[in-house]
Each structure stands twice: as C-alpha cells, then as structure tokens.
Amino acid sequence: MDSIIPLAQILIFPGFLFLASYGMLLQWVDRKLCAVMQNRMGPPWFQPVADFIKLLAKEVIVPEEADNTMFRVLPYFALAAVMTAMVSIPVGETALFSFQGDLVAVIYLLTIPTVTFFLAGWSSKSPYSTVGSMRVLTQLFAYEVPLMLALIGPAILAGTWNIAEISAFFAAHPALIPAQLLGFLAAIIALQGKLERLPFDIPHAKNEIAGGQFTEYSGRLLDFFLLAVDMELVVGAALLNAVFLGGALGLTGIAAIALFLAKTLAITFLLALLKVLMARIRIEQMINFCWKYLAPVAMAQVLFDIFLKYKLG
Amino acid sequence: MSKITIPFGPQHVALKEPENFMLVLEGEQIQGATVNLGYNHRGMEKAAEERTYLQDLYLIERVCGICSHSHTTCYITNVEELAKAETPKRALAIRTLVAELERVHSHLLWLGVAGYEMGFETLFMYTWRDREQVLDCLELLSGNRVHYSINTIGGVRRDISAEQKTEVMKRIDYLVERTNYYIKLATEEPTIYARTSKVGMLPPEEALRRNAVGPTARASGIARDVRKDDPYLIYNELDFKVITHNTNDVFGRLVVRALELVESYKIIKQVLNNLPEGPIAVKVPMRIAPGEAVNHYEAPRGEDIHYLKSNGTDKPERLKVRAPTLANLQSVQYMLEGGWMADVPLVIAAIDPCMSCTDRAVVWDPKKGKKQTYGWEELRKMAIERYKRRGVDFSRLG
Amino acid sequence: MKKPARIFSEVIKHLFKKPATSGYPFTPATPMKDFRGRIDFDSAKCIGCQICVRVCPAKAIEIPLSEVQPPAPAQVEGQPPVAAKKKFDCIMKLGNCVYCWQCAESCPKQALITTQDFELASVDRKQLRRHYK
Numbered sequence: 001m002d003s004i005i006p007l008a009q010i011l012i013f014p015g016f017l018f019l020a021s022y023g024m025l026l027q028w029v030d031r032k033l034c035a036v037m038q039n040r041m042g043p044p045w046f047q048p049v050a051d052f053i054k055l056l057a058k059e060v061i062v063p064e065e066a067d068n069t070m071f072r073v074l075p076y077f078a079l080a081a082v083m084t085a086m087v088s089i090p091v092g093e094t095a096l097f098s099f100q101g102d103l104v105a106v107i108y109l110l111t112i113p114t115v116t117f118f119l120a121g122w123s124s125k126s127p128y129s130t131v132g133s134m135r136v137l138t139q140l141f142a143y144e145v146p147l148m149l150a151l152i153g154p155a156i157l158a159g160t161w162n163i164a165e166i167s168a169f170f171a172a173h174p175a176l177i178p179a180q181l182l183g184f185l186a187a188i189i190a191l192q193g194k195l196e197r198l199p200f201d202i203p204h205a206k207n208e209i210a211g212g213q214f215t216e217y218s219g220r221l222l223d224f225f226l227l228a229v230d231m232e233l234v235v236g237a238a239l240l241n242a243v244f245l246g247g248a249l250g251l252t253g254i255a256a257i258a259l260f261l262a263k264t265l266a267i268t269f270l271l272a273l274l275k276v277l278m279a280r281i282r283i284e285q286m287i288n289f290c291w292k293y294l295a296p297v298a299m300a301q302v303l304f305d306i307f308l309k310y311k312l313g
Numbered sequence: 314m315s316k317i318t319i320p321f322g323p324q325h326v327a328l329k330e331p332e333n334f335m336l337v338l339e340g341e342q343i344q345g346a347t348v349n350l351g352y353n354h355r356g357m358e359k360a361a362e363e364r365t366y367l368q369d370l371y372l373i374e375r376v377c378g379i380c381s382h383s384h385t386t387c388y389i390t391n392v393e394e395l396a397k398a399e400t401p402k403r404a405l406a407i408r409t410l411v412a413e414l415e416r417v418h419s420h421l422l423w424l425g426v427a428g429y430e431m432g433f434e435t436l437f438m439y440t441w442r443d444r445e446q447v448l449d450c451l452e453l454l455s456g457n458r459v460h461y462s463i464n465t466i467g468g469v470r471r472d473i474s475a476e477q478k479t480e481v482m483k484r485i486d487y488l489v490e491r492t493n494y495y496i497k498l499a500t501e502e503p504t505i506y507a508r509t510s511k512v513g514m515l516p517p518e519e520a521l522r523r524n525a526v527g528p529t530a531r532a533s534g535i536a537r538d539v540r541k542d543d544p545y546l547i548y549n550e551l552d553f554k555v556i557t558h559n560t561n562d563v564f565g566r567l568v569v570r571a572l573e574l575v576e577s578y579k580i581i582k583q584v585l586n587n588l589p590e591g592p593i594a595v596k597v598p599m600r601i602a603p604g605e606a607v608n609h610y611e612a613p614r615g616e617d618i619h620y621l622k623s624n625g626t627d628k629p630e631r632l633k634v635r636a637p638t639l640a641n642l643q644s645v646q647y648m649l650e651g652g653w654m655a656d657v658p659l660v661i662a663a664i665d666p667c668m669s670c671t672d673r674a675v676v677w678d679p680k681k682g683k684k685q686t687y688g689w690e691e692l693r694k695m696a697i698e699r700y701k702r703r704g705v706d707f708s709r710l711g
Numbered sequence: 712m713k714k715p716a717r718i719f720s721e722v723i724k725h726l727f728k729k730p731a732t733s734g735y736p737f738t739p740a741t742p743m744k745d746f747r748g749r750i751d752f753d754s755a756k757c758i759g760c761q762i763c764v765r766v767c768p769a770k771a772i773e774i775p776l777s778e779v780q781p782p783a784p785a786q787v788e789g790q791p792p793v794a795a796k797k798k799f800d801c802i803m804k805l806g807n808c809v810y811c812w813q814c815a816e817s818c819p820k821q822a823l824i825t826t827q828d829f830e831l832a833s834v835d836r837k838q839l840r841r842h843y844k
Contacts, residue, residue, distance in 0.1 A: 037722045038438035041730045127319045131338070131654065197431055199504060206326050207430050207658045277716040279504040280432025282655045283341060368768035371811050435718055442731045449743070456747040462811045470816065471745070494721075502717040 006096070007012060014091035016083055023230030024048035026237070026268050032209050033272040048230070054299025055223035060183030063216050069100040074123070075217075075224035081112035082231040089238045090164050092256040093248045103155055106163065107148055110194065112289050113228055114140050117196075117203070120225070121213030123286040135203040135283055136196075142290035143200070149298035150187035153305040154180055154243050163239070165248025167259045179247055179308065183301035184244045188267070191236045193290070195229065199278040200286060233271070237264040316344060321657055323352045329426075334645075334661065338654055346649035361632040364465060366392055366601055369629065374460050376634060378669050379422065382408075382415045383612035384462045384619070384634065390545065391606040391621035398597045399535055402547070402589040404468035406600040409546045410584045411455065411463050413577045414481075417488065418447045419613035420570045420577070423665045424495060427567060430658040431508040436498070443491045453477055468594025478585050482501055489578050496571045509564035513648035513660035516561055523643040527615020528573065529664045531557045534567035539611035553580050563656075563663045598625045610639050614665045638667045742827050749828040752801035752843035756822035759799045763814035763823060768806050772809035772814055777844065805831050806839040808840045 009015055027048045035042025062071050088095050088102035095102075114136060121133025155310055157176065158169035170177055193200040204212030214222060241247060241263045248256035281289065317338045323331035330353035335375045337345040357376055361369045373388045374381040393400055420445040428436030448458045455461035455471060463469050499505055515525065520533040530537050556572040558565035603625040609618045615637030616651045622631040641664040646654055648660045700706070733740065742748065756776070763772050776799060783795035801823075815823040833839055 015319070025423060029774045034434075036730070037725050038435050039442055039730055040438060040726060040732045041734065127317055129317070130317065131341075134340075198434070201432070205655065207432070208655050210326055273722070276431065276435045276722050277718060279428070279436075279502070279508050281504055281507055282653055284653075285507055364768065365766075367766055367813070371768035371809055371813065375809075435722060439721070445731075452743045452746060456743070456745045456812070457810070460809070460811075462747070462813075498717050501714045503713045503715050506713065 001002060001041075004080070008270040009096055014086065014096065018091075018233045019083060019086055019234055020065055020227060022050065022264075023227065023234045026231045026233050026264070029186075029265060030233070030272045030275075033269060034276050037272070037276045043214060052223060052227065055226070060219035060221055060278070061216075063126065065123055065125040066216060067125075070119060070123040071216075073223065074120045074227065075221045078116040078228035079231070081109050081116070081222050082228050082235055085109035086238070088163055089235065090167055090242050090247050091238065091260050093252045095164045098162055101161040103151060103161045103163050103166070106235075107151065110232065110235065111140070111144065113232055114194070117213045117225075120217065121203075121215075124213075124216035126216050128209045128211070128215040129213050131209050132203045132215065135209075136213055138278055138283055139196070139200065139202060139286065142287045143190040143294075146193060146290055146294040146298045147190035148187050149295060149302055150183045151243055153183040153298070153301040156302065156304060157305040157309050159309070163242050164247070167242045168198050170244075170246030171248065171250040172218070174246060174249065176308070177244070179304070180244050180301065182297055182304070184240065184303065187244065188270055188300040189274070189294060190298075191240065191288070192271055193286070195233055195271070197271065198275045199280045201280060202283050202286060205280055223247055233268070234264065237267040237271075240267055245256040319654075319659075328636065328658075328661070330667070332509050332666070334649070336649070336654070336657065341654045343652050343654060343657070346646050348646050350642070358632050358634060361629060363628070365599065365627045366629065369632070370464060370466065371460075371462065373632075373634075374462060377636065378459055379419050379667065380415065380612040380614060380617065381460050382411050382463070383610055383617050384636075385462075386412060386546070386633070387608050387610035387612075387619040388618050388621065389464050389466060389533045389610045390610070391619055392601060393597070394606045394608070395604045395621065395623050396466070396597050396601045398467050398595055401592045403472075403591045404593050405546045406584050406588050407454075407469045407471075407473060407593065408464065409548065409551075410473070410581060411451070411461055412546065413580045413584070414451055414454070415449055416462075416577045416613045417574055417581070418444055418451065418645075418688070419665070421447065423570055423613075423662075424499075424567070426662050426665075427509075427563075429661045433506065436495075436505075439556070440492075440495065443488060446488055447584060450481045450484050451600055453480055457643050465478075465594060467597040468592070470594070471594050473585075473588065478588075482582070482585060485578055485581055489575070492571065492574045492578070495566075496575075499567055499571060503569075506564065508560060508656075508659065510560070510566055512563045512656045513652065513663055514561050515644050515648050519647055520561075520644060523647060524640045524702065525615075525644045526637050526640045527612070527665075528566055529615065529641050529644060530656070531555070532569045533561045534559040539609050543609065545608070545610060551580050551583050563659055566663045600625060601627070603628075614638060614667060615641060634681055636667065638664065642666070739749070742829060746827050746829070747812050747842075749805065749810075749831055750803060750808070750812070750815055750827045751824040751826050752803070753824055754798055754800065754820050754844060756820045757799040757801070758820055758822075759797055760819065761820065762817050766813050766817045768811065768813065769807045769809045771803040771804045771809075773804075775802065801843040802837065803841045803843065805841060806836075 011017060025048075028043065028045055031047070032042040062068055085106045087097050088106055090098070118133045118136040119307070121129035121136060154166050154170070157165040160166060160169070196203055206215060209215070211217070214225060217225060238260070241260065246262055248259055251259055319336045319338055321334040321336050322328045323333045333349040333352065335347045335349065336343050361372055364372060370385055370389065373561055374385045376384045421440050423439040425440035425444065428434070428440065440640070452458045454473060454477060455463040463471055470486060476594075501682060515533050517533045517535055520530050520535055525533065525535070526537070534557050536555050536557045540544070541555050542554070553576045556569050556576060558569050601623045603623050605620070605622045607618065607620045609616050617637055618635040620631070620633040621629055624630040645661060645664060652660060757774065759774055759776070761774055764774055776797060780798055781795055784793050786792045813827055815825050
C-alpha cells in the first residue's frame with residue numbers, strides 16, 4: 001500500500017495525467033487569450049485534445065538520413081525530463097518529493113528538453129532542422145543565465161535550495177513578495193525564451209526555417225514533443241509560482257490547489273501577453289537583449305536580495 | 314563553420330507562391346543567393362491570343378489576384394487606344410477610384426504580411442481585419458471582393474450611387490484613423506524597428522541599376538511614380554504626393570507603403586467628391602483596328618507595362634505583360650546577400666512579390682505528358698524560327 | 712521616440728471586445744446587394760442567340776435545344792401559320808464559371824438571371840454542372 005500511493009501520485013496527480021491535461025488546458029487558454037487579444041474567435045476548448053489525438057493517429061516518418069534510434073527516443077526523453085521536474089514542485093501545499101537542492105535539480109531537468117530539441121534537430125539532418133537546432137543551443141545560452149540568476153534571488157533570501165521551503169518562507173513573509181518584482185519579470189521573459197514562444201520562437205520560426213528542429217518530425221513523435229512543450233509551460237508556471245509568489249501561501253487542501261490553478265493561469269496570461277505584444281527578434285538581437293538587459297536585471301535582484309537578507313539578519 | 318545551402322522554396326511557409334531562392338548560409342549569415350523563376354507559369358499571354366478582347370479582360374484580371382484592376386486597366390487602355398474609343402470622364406473617375414481602393418487593399422495586405430513575416434501576429438490580425446473594410450467597399454461598388462471586373466471595353470460596368478458614396482466614405486474615415494495608428498505603431502514599436510531597420514539594403518544607384526520599381530524604388534529615395542510622371546486616367550487632376558524615403562531598407566518600404574495609404578485615402582475622397590456626370594460607358598466594336606500600343610500603370614507594387622498588338626480581328630495578335638515583381642526580383646538577390654537568414658522572408662516580402670504575375674518560361678508538353686527543360690539558347694532558337702515563319706528575322710539581334 | 716510594447720493598450724482593449732471574425736459556416740454570411748453569384752436561367756425568355764456562349768471567358772455556358780419542344784400554336788384563321796417558339800436549355804458549368812456576369816449583361820432578352828448564391832462548392836462533380844430547363 002505504501003508504494004501504491006506515490007505511484008498513483010506520479011501517474012495521476014500531480015504527475016502525468018494532471019500535467020498532460022493541465023498542459024493542454026493551458027495551451028488552450030494561451031491560444032484563446034491570444035485570439036481574443038488579436039480580435040479573433042480562437043479555438044474551442046477541446047482543440048488541444050483533438051490535435052493530440054489526431055497527431056497520434058498519423059503516420060510516423062523517419063527520414064532516411066536521420067539517426068533512427070535517436071530520432072525515435074528523443075521525444076520520450078523530453079517528456080520524462082519535464083515530468084520528473086514536476087515531482088519536486090509543490091502543486092498544493094507540499095511537493096511530491098522535496099529535498100534540499102531540488103531547485104537546482106529542477107533547473108537542470110528543465111534544460112534536458114532543450115537539449116533533446118537540439119539533438120532532435122541535429123539527428124534529423126535536414127538543413128532547416130540543422131539551422132533550427134543551432135538556434136536552440138544559441139538561444140539556450142541567452143536565456144538560461146538570466147533564468148538561473150532570477151531563481152537564485154529568492155533562494156538566497158529564503159536561505160534554502162528547497163523549492164517547498166522557499167514557498168513556505170514567502171508564505172511566512174508575504175511582504176517580501178513584491179520585492180521580487182524585478183526578478184519575477186526577468187524570469188517570465190526568460191521562461192518565454194525557454195518555452196520558445198513569440199518573440200523568442202526563433203528556433204522554429206515558421207516563416208524562416210519551417211518547423212526548425214521539428215521539421216522532420218511527424219505523427220506520434222511530434223505529438224510527444226508538443227506535449228512536452230505544453231507540460232513545460234505548466235512546470236515553468238508552477239516553478240515561478242512556487243519560487244516567486246509563495247506557492248500555496250499557507251492554504252491547504254482544495255484551496256491550495258485552487259490558488260495554484262489561479263496563479264498559474266495568471267502567469268499564462270502574462271506569457272500570452274508577451275506573445276502578442278512584440279515582433280519576433282533575431283537570434284543575435286535576443287542574445288544582446290538577454291545579456292545586456294535581462295541578466296543585469298536578474299543580477300540586480302540577486303544583489304538586492306543579499307542586501308535584504310543582511311538587513312533582516 | 315561549414316557552409317550549408319538551403320533551398321528557400323518553391324514550397325516554403327514564408328512564400329505564398331512557388332518560387333525558389335537558393336541560399337548559401339554560413340551560420341546565420343547569407344553568403345550568396347540565387348533567384349530561380351518558372352514554377353508557376355500559366356501561359357496567359359498565349360491564352361489571350363485565343364480569346365476575344367472582351368474575354369481577355371477577365372483573363373487578364375486573373376494575372377494577379379491582388380492587382381487585378383491594375384492589369385485590366387492597363388490592358389483596356391491599350392485596347393481603347395487602338396479602337397480610338399472616347400472613354401467617358403465618369404468611367405475614368407470610377408476606374409481611378411477602384412484603382413486607389415485596390416492600392417489600399419494591397420498595401421494593407423502587405424502590412425499584414427510584413428507583420429506576419431517578422432513574427433508580429435497581432436499586427437497581421439489587426440491590419441487584415443481592417444482590410445475587410447476596403448474589401449467591403451470593393452464588393453459594394455463592383456460586386457466582387459477580389460476580381461472586381463468593373464472595367465469593360467469603353468468604360469465601366471457599374472455606376473456609383475449616392476448611398477454607395479456615403480458608405481465608402483464612412484469606411485474610408487475609419488481606415489484613415491486606423492492607418493494613422495499603424496503608422497505610429499510601425500515607427501514607435503522597437504521590435505518592428507529592430508527587425509526592419511538596416512535589413513535588405515538597396516542603395517539608390519543599385520536600385521536604378523537593377524530597375525527597381527514602385528515602393529521598392531521609392532524607399533531608396535527614387536521619386537518614380539507613373540501616376541505623377543506620366544498621368545493616366547484622371548490622375549493629372551488630383552492632388553497627391555509621391556512618397557519617398559531614404560533609409561533604403563525594409564523599414565523605408567514599410568513607411569512608404571503606410572504613407573501611400575494616406576495619400577490613397579486623399580485621392581479616394583477627391584474622386585468621390587468630384588465625380589463627373591455623364592454616361593459610364595461607350596460602345597466599342599468587337600473588332601479592333603490593327604496597330605500596336607504600349608501603356609504603363611502604377612500598380613500597388615510598381616510599374617506595370619502592357620504591350621498589345623492588334624491585327625484587325627476580334628482577337629489580339631500579341632499581348633505582353635511585364636508585371637512589377639519581375640522588375641523587382643532582380644533587386645532581391647542583392648538585398649539578400651550579406652543579410653541574416655532570419656530576414657529572408659521579410660526581405661522577399663518587402664518587394665510585395667507576386668510570383669504568378671511574373672513567371673515566364675514554359676517547360677511542359679501536355680501532349681507527350683513529359684517535362685522538358687529548354688535552355689536559353691534553345692528557347693532563343695525556337696523563337697527566331699517561329700518569327701522567321703512569320704516573316705520577321707530576329708537572328709541579327711544579339 | 713521608441714515605446715516598447717506600443718500595442719499594449721490596443722491589445723488590452725480587445726480583451727473586452729467581441730471578435731471581428733464570424734463563425735461561418737455556423738453563422739450565415741450575407742453578401743452585399745449586388746454581389747456576383749450564380750447565374751440562373753429563364754427558358755421562356757431565351758431565344759437561343761448564343762451570345763452568352765460567345766462572350767463567356769471561361770466557356771462555362773452551353774445553350775442546347777430542349778429535348779421537349781412546345782407544340783406550335785394553333786393556326787389562326789386567315790393568317791399564315793406561326794412557327795413554334797423554340798425552347799432552349801442552359802447548361803451552366805459552375806466549376807468553370809468565373810462569376811463575372813458578362814453573359815447576363817450581354818443577354819439581349821435578360822434570360823440569364825443574376826443571383827447572390829455563393830455557397831456552390833461541392834464534392835460531387837455532377838452538382839457543378841447545372842442543367843436549367
């Protein structure tokens with residue numbers, strides 16, 4: 001019995017099933033919000049599910065030139081890494097498996113999908129996906145540092161590397177949450193880059209290099225990649241919620257989960273807003289932006305947090 | 314880093330029509346580019362020789378979906394010149410009105426496409442939503458949204474009533490307001506500027522050397538506009554400015570098109586307010602007197618040239634169309650080289666290409682059902698033989 | 712003057728607006744008054760002059776003689792016999808038609824009737840060849 005409950009948690013809530021369905025819901029919310037802001041109708045609520053099922057039914061074509069094993073295995077790697085990352089992030093009042101240093105582990109686990117995107121593009125060996133995968137890596141170096149810096153700030157302030165403890169710290173000191181605004185904004189922008197959404201969808205910019213790293217992917221394999229991206233959105237939003245917004249804020253049970261949903265939806269709204277506000281920038285402009293503005297902003301937040309910590313004793 | 318050659322087209326997301334650009338990439342930077350035409354040839358000029366002048370009107374309209382009025386007006390000016398028909402003043406005014414509405418529709422469409430190519434989907438959605446207003450105007454006046462078919466030999470087919478006039482005016486007022494907003498947006502939004510500034514540079518001397526026309530040339534500071542240089546229809550009576558910009562880049566082309574929209578609104582209002590009275594068409598006989606005529610016309614994309622030769626029957630002997638994209642494609646190659654891979658769609662879109670207007674060479678034999686590629690030499694030889702049979706010898710020409 | 716996120720206020724405004732797009736085909740679309748749609752045919756007016764066939768740029772019209780011809784009117788006493796008015800059909804190939812209405816404008820007897828029908832797409836080829844009797 002002791003082993004069944006964690007298994008159920010991993011498979012159903014807050015694990016795979018919840019992650020997949022909530023990921024699809026967030027995808028729909030994102031698409032609908034963008035559509036409304038662009039003055040169009042947008043898709044019906046079941047569109048992501050319909051897309052998912054339709055793609056599942058499609059034939060999988062592996063290019064002759066491509067590395068067959070790599071090509072087929074990579075989507076599952078991306079999916080697994082994202083799901084593993086979710087295990088340490090609190091959805092309700094507690095995380096499934098919380099340990100000291102899980103913040104760092106989550107950051108690294110979230111890098112794995114990006115690396116699989118790169119490998120996916122590289123192993124498909126077509127020109128578009130090669131260019132796309134090179135862009136994936138270049139972009140990784142641009143947003144990863146600001147994202148990490150931004151996440152370090154709250155960790156320093158709370159004096160712990162445990163995500164659940166960081167949320168607990170902010171729940172205990174809600175007055176400190178607004179002080180994290182700069183870091184939160186930097187993290188949102190960096191997360192947008194990580195999720196490869198407009199204006200940072202450079203690796204798979206459809207009107208430049210077709211599907212970028214996913215050009216050669218089709219059917220089930222593409223489906224799992226896209227599902228991994230959806231789940232990454234949930235994980236990213238949940239991570240920001242836990243680290244910057246104080247997680248459950250001391251609530252328990254259903255109320256905690258409702259708060260989680262509300263706050264992740266709000267973060268999705270911010271991400272959707274970023275998407276409609278700007279034109280896609282070029283890769284070199286993105287690197288400039290991330291290193292010149294975003295990283296210093298995140299750094300300033302870290303310094304401010306160190307100062308705050310010193311002041312608070 | 315090694316060089317990769319990427320085929321951009323004939324089937325590519327960024328290209329709405331099949332055309333091939335071979336790009337040699339070093340990393341993200343383009344080392345060389347070649348433009349290959351000929352994926353979308355429809356043999357329209359030949360087909361025009363098989364149809365009567367009236368039927369050709371509807372064929373020529375379909376040369377291009379967006380500048381359909383431009384092509385028919387240019388063609389019909391030729392026909393009327395040969396037939397020595399006195400087109401009524403009111404018909405000319407209505408043609409001018411539709412021409413400017415078409416320019417508005419084309420430029421708004423371009424603005425949306427440019428927004429889409431630079432990844433600014435909101436701009437794309439908004440401009441295309443507002444473009445519906447001008448399409449509604451065209452539907453109201455002519456009965457169709459895209460192929461207006463308002464021209465007929467000797468005049469126009471539909472008159473404009475007072476209600477239609479007020480309706481069009483109302484929509485134009487809305488568009489004026491929206492366009493002013495887009496001009497502000499395009500010049501103030503930093504990401505748009507970042508994507509378009511210093512992209513696809515075309516210095517004025519290169520633009521002249523490569524025969525750039527229309528907004529592409531005007532954005533390089535060359536004040537060339539057929540409407541001013543050689544006024545046709547009733548443009549000599551209208552008050553408008555030729556917009557130029559001197560940044561030589563995609564941003565310049567954006568600004569030129571946006572400001573031209575404002576000029577077009579001005580023209581539309583002038584024409585609507587001073588519509589001359591009188592009939593809208595005169596009768597022109599089916600057979601057109603023999604002769605040759607060449608006319609040019611400022612299409613939304615640049616100068617459109619039509620040549621027409623008549624042999625006294627009811628069908629033309631030869632029709633030749635030089636669409637503006639053909640003139641502008643030469644510059645694309647120059648604009649692409651040394652640029653970024655990410656800017657390719659934008660640079661190509663910036664000339665507002667219309668490939669199906671442009672394509673020329675035939676490489677298909679429907680009878681044998683197999684493809685055959687003709688080289689330049691063979692094509693030339695065949696052409697010389699064909700005209701020799703008709704009594705013209707071109708073999709001495711270089 | 713550069714303003715980051717210049718479109719922000721516009722975007723937020725649209726959050727509270729109805730979409731500009733319509734749910735066609737679930738909500739009907741109405742074309743303008745003189746929209747060029749399908750051409751209908753009035754056999755009683757047609758005199759079989761074939762002008763429409765000749766002007767049609769897409770060769771979409773055929774005007775054959777009807778299979779069933781009306782009988783000749785009864786001869787009136789003291790007058791020469793009147794020949795029966797021939798009856799014509801019209802075959803309109805909707806797949807070819809470019810909806811320019813040139814035929815209707817050229818028709819000397821207004822036998823071709825203009826309509827605003829535009830929902831004419833079909834997966835059945837037979838549907839695209841309308842035989843008006």
